[in-house]
Amino acid sequence: MHSIKRQKIINNSLAFIFLGLIAIAVLIPFYFMLVSSFKNVAQIFSNGLNVNIDFSKMNLDNYKALWTNRNGIYWLWYRNSLIITIVQTILVLVLTSMVGYGLAMYRFKGRNLIFIVVLIMMMFPGDVLTIPLYYLITKLGLLNTYAGVILPGVVPAGTIFFFRQFCMGLAPDYAESARLDGCGEFRIFWNIYVPLMKPAFGAMTILTTMGAWNSFLWPLIVMKSDTNFVIPAGLLSAMTPYGNNYQLLFAGSVMSIVPIMLIFIFNQKAFQDGFVVGGVKG
């Protein structure tokens, strides 16, 4: 009996060490970023990426530079990212929840076909469409606008799939009895089922926010002037040797991660459920 108990303690310790080592490896880049953000830029680069902690040489200058460097262009990027993320997230949630609900709750001609198309689009390599979409956006006069960045991505197949899967698990009885009471179809969706879909909205809010906040290639192509950049494109553009904007890099990275980390910390369960239900079930 004693040896079994000892074996268990050893196994648990081994598991802890294994997971702990991976956790350290995962956290190292965050550590680099955080430490560097408090350091003088010249000091970081004169010695490669020097990430030793030395409080006497660390200060908030880089964070102050976010406001002063190029008249605070960083906060323009931040504003652009915020506007695009918020608008895109709202549109995605409203539209995909409708489609997912429609696919799950009604039997109608073409339903299976549409669902198969949704599944195919989930596997489709979207980069194939980059150039024609660029032409389309140009033709519509949306180059260098928020709408140009947002519109092509407002009905993503993965999110539809998630809502559809979630609605498949909801009882159709509420709709039946509401219909008998003379309730219209859209009101049934909005007043009865949307509240029931709250967990799905939680998970999808976070995933959509994350995707929009971190998107790079498409906003880079659509936004032509540097005041219209989103944060990732802006920070990358700050890396040009001529710009002398290295100060922005680490402090700017930290500030860009803060909102998404906060959302994550307060909604961890929804985050993980979002990945799980959206990806696997079905």
Added chain:
Amino acid sequence: MDSTGPEIMTKPKRKINWQKVAPYLFVSPFIIAFLLFSVYPFVSAIKMSFEQVNGIAGSTWIGLRNYKQLFGLNEFYAALWNVFRYTIWTLLILIPLPMLVAFVINRKGTPLKGFFKSVYFAPVLTSTVIAGLIFRYAFSDDKTGVFNQWLSVFHLGPFDWLENAHTAMFALVIIAVWRWIGVNTIYFLSGLQGISPDIYEAADMDGANGWQKFRYITIPMLKPITIYVLTISIQAGFSLFNESYVYWGAESPNNIGTTLVTLIYKTAFTDGNFGLSCAVGVALFIIVTVVNAIQTKLMGLYDN
């Protein structure tokens, strides 16, 4: 719609009609977006790949000339080879390792499960561009770059990480591993939670050790999720762009970091050859579709 008799009960009849129309209204956002932002651009991409595209001035049909040019480009073969190796490496690491991590997190008695899950998840919240910039400095070629500093402890290096084909691939793969280990772990965990603990207990009774339980219970039970992870990983692997672009921009030394999507970007926005760019896109589409078709077939997705 199909009313024939006299309209005795007008009100219920209208409701029934609404019930028939409503689903089409609900799914209409997808149909419109699909036609406008997927079908139309996809057809355009195929059409443009057979054209010489001269901007607003219009296009001329040139048959297979873009494809002939593409198959004559060293960059194209370099890109194919790079994304192929990249995808293989990410699959070789990002399937077994997260499976093992999920298994360890899921086992009874492992401490701090929730904490580890959260930590592993953090990288995917970070934009690849920002992560890439941090890694780019960690891989800087002078002696004082972080990776070179670490290796100097073992009297290795310094390496020109981002100048050499092998270390460049390592630099690309390590970002992918760092970023996706948590997500894939969560996927596999969700699969593990579907396995009844009774099976493991029965195995315990039979005296199975940890490895045997992992090999003969866990892996087979995770097959459906593995197919899903494989499918999205293949798509993502062949579509590699951000990490390469952050390391090298659109053009890397000797094409060590060139990918199909950097080629799409470069041929269009650096060289202004939109027709050729679309041909690369069509090639990407065909490759991803064929590889995933073979993969799902081999994994037995269409059996039963």
